[in-house]
Amino acid sequence: xxxxxxxxxxxxxxxxxxxxxxxxxxxxxxxxxxxxxxxxxxxxxxxxxxxxxxxxxxxxxxxxxxxxxxxxxxxxxxxxxxxxxxxxxxxxxxxxxxxxxxxxxxxxxxxxxxxxxxxxxxxxxxxxxxxxxxxxxxxxxxxxxxxxxxxxxxxxxxxxxxxxxxxxxxxxxxxxxxxxxxxxxxxxxxxxxxxxxxxxxxxxxxxxxxxxxxxxxxxxxxxxxxxxxxxxxxxxxxxxxxxxxxxxxxxxxxxxxxxxxxxxxxxxxxxxxxxxxxxxxxxxxxxxxxxxxxxxxxxxxxxxxxxxxxxxxxxxxxxxxxxxxxxxxxxxxxxxxxxxxxxxxxxxxxxxx
Numbered sequence: 123x124x125x126x127x128x129x130x131x132x133x134x135x136x137x138x139x140x141x142x143x144x145x146x147x148x149x150x151x152x153x154x155x156x157x158x159x160x161x162x163x164x165x166x167x168x169x170x171x172x173x174x175x176x177x178x179x180x181x182x183x184x185x186x187x188x189x190x191x192x193x194x195x196x197x198x199x200x201x202x203x204x205x206x207x208x209x210x211x212x213x214x215x216x217x218x219x220x221x222x223x224x225x226x227x228x229x230x231x232x233x234x235x236x237x238x239x240x241x242x243x244x245x246x247x248x249x250x251x252x253x254x255x256x257x258x259x260x261x262x263x264x265x266x267x268x269x270x271x272x273x274x275x276x277x278x279x280x281x282x283x284x285x286x287x288x289x290x291x292x293x294x295x296x297x298x299x300x301x302x303x304x305x306x307x308x309x310x311x312x313x314x315x316x317x318x319x320x321x322x323x324x325x326x327x328x329x330x331x332x333x334x335x336x337x338x339x340x341x342x343x344x345x346x347x348x349x350x351x352x353x354x355x356x357x358x359x360x361x362x363x364x365x366x367x368x369x370x371x372x373x374x375x376x377x378x379x380x381x382x383x384x385x386x387x388x389x390x391x392x393x394x395x396x397x398x399x400x401x402x403x404x405x406x407x408x409x410x411x412x413x414x415x416x417x418x419x420x421x422x423x424x425x426x427x428x429x430x431x432x433x434x435x436x437x438x439x440x441x442x443x444x445x446x447x448x449x450x451x452x453x454x455x456x457x458x459x460x461x462x463x464x465x466x467x468x469x470x471x472x473x474x475x
Contacts, residue, residue, distance in 0.1 A: 146250055147172055153246050154237055167237050170220050171247060178210045179251045183258040192262055214243050307361045318360050325353040332383070341380040344412055348372055351390055351408075358394050365399055370408040379412050379471060382447050386410075388440050389421050389465055397423035397463065415472050422464040437465075 150168035186206065190199035221237040237243070308326055311319045332350045336342055355368050393406050405424040412418070437456070444452050444467075451470040457463070 143172065143176060146175065149250075150246060154243075164237070166224075167217070167221050170217055171214075171243070174210060174213045174217065175247050175250055178206060178247065179254050181206050182251055182255045187255060187258055188262060191259070192266070210247070211240075211244065214240060214247060217243060307357055310361060322357060322360055325357055328353055329357075336383055339383060342383045343377070344374065344379040344381050344417070345377060347381060347383065347386055348410070351387055354387060354390055362404060365403055366406075367403050368406045368408070370410075372410045373412070374410075375413040379414060379417070381417060381469070381471065382443070385440070385443070385447075386419055386467075388437070389419070389467070392437055392465075393421055393423035393463070396425075398426035400424040400426065400461075412471075415470070417467075417469040417471050419467040419469075420465065422462055425459065425461060425463040 147165075147168055150171055151165050154167060155164035182203075186199060186202055190196070190202060218238055218240060305326075308319075308322055311322055329350055332346070336346065352370070355370070359366055359368070390406075390408070394404075397404050397406060403424070407420075407422045409420045410418070441454065444454060448469055453466075453468040455466040457465075
């Protein structure tokens with residue numbers, strides 16, 4: 123069903139076409155009337171040329187260009203263009219006979235020189251056809267460019283959504299794993315009815331808040347991640363007591379440095395889960411150097427030969443997250459020896475701070 127807006131649009135287009143062709147008629151009348159004293163005869167001749175010009179122009183702009191040139195069907199475009207050219211030239215020759223017979227009454231000497239010269243007539247007609255065709259071609263190219271840009275934008279948005287979904291999926295895998303470990307530690311303290319249980323609950327509450335709410339943000343301050351790393355270490359110290367030796371050295375040049383949430387904590391968790399007690403102590407050494415341009419993180423834990431493989435789901439998820447969040451702007455080195463397990467991570471944080 124035709125809407126009012128559609129009808130008004132078509133009426134507007136028809137009006138513009140009529141206005142343009144009146145302009146062409148005006149152009150023909152003065153173009154062919156340069157050496158003529160009788161503009162009425164020139165007007166009649168111009169009116170005869172108008173159907174030829176209109177037909178040739180519309181065939182070019184609504185058939186040849188959109189159906190064959192734009193679609194790169196060049197052979198058919200060439201063939202049909204030649205056919206159109208031959209037919210239009212024939213009709214232009216007819217216009218000369220029209221000028222001779224009906225305007226000059228078979229008196230060749232009385233003919234306007236402009237209306238008896240096929241080159242002059244062809245130049246005027248094909249000038250209009252070429253100008254309109256060039257405008258049509260430009261319009262189609264701009265429309266195609268707009269469609270291409272819209273398609274690229276759609277593809278980019280789809281890729282971003284897929285990236286977000288994959289990141290959320292990875293987070294969903296990390297969350298239960300992290301939550302299970304912390305709740306398991308708290309359960310052990312509750313069974314022992316330890317005095318440290320209230321403090322542990324408070325720290326666990328902070329960790330859960332960070333886990334469930336802050337981790338939904340794309341970036342958090344590095345200081346927040348460090349604070350929760352320390353809370354996590356404090357919880358583990360309560361569990362390990364004297365069998366744990368953790369050294370943490372943090373150096374920051376700015377308080378505005380930011381990283382994705384839960385990016386470093388899984389490395390800490392991995393060390394506690396897979397690290398081995400050697401000579402009665404689980405040793406973990408953590409170093410963090412951060413600036414607005416770069417973050418360097420290293421963690422090393424004691425390891426035994428029987429537990430030399432520490433590539434669990436946590437590390438695999440972190441690798442995938444790093445590839446998504448820092449493509450070609452991070453370096454992750456994992457050294458798995460019989461006596462120690464070490465992870466080094468270097469991030470280019472330019473633009474994230």
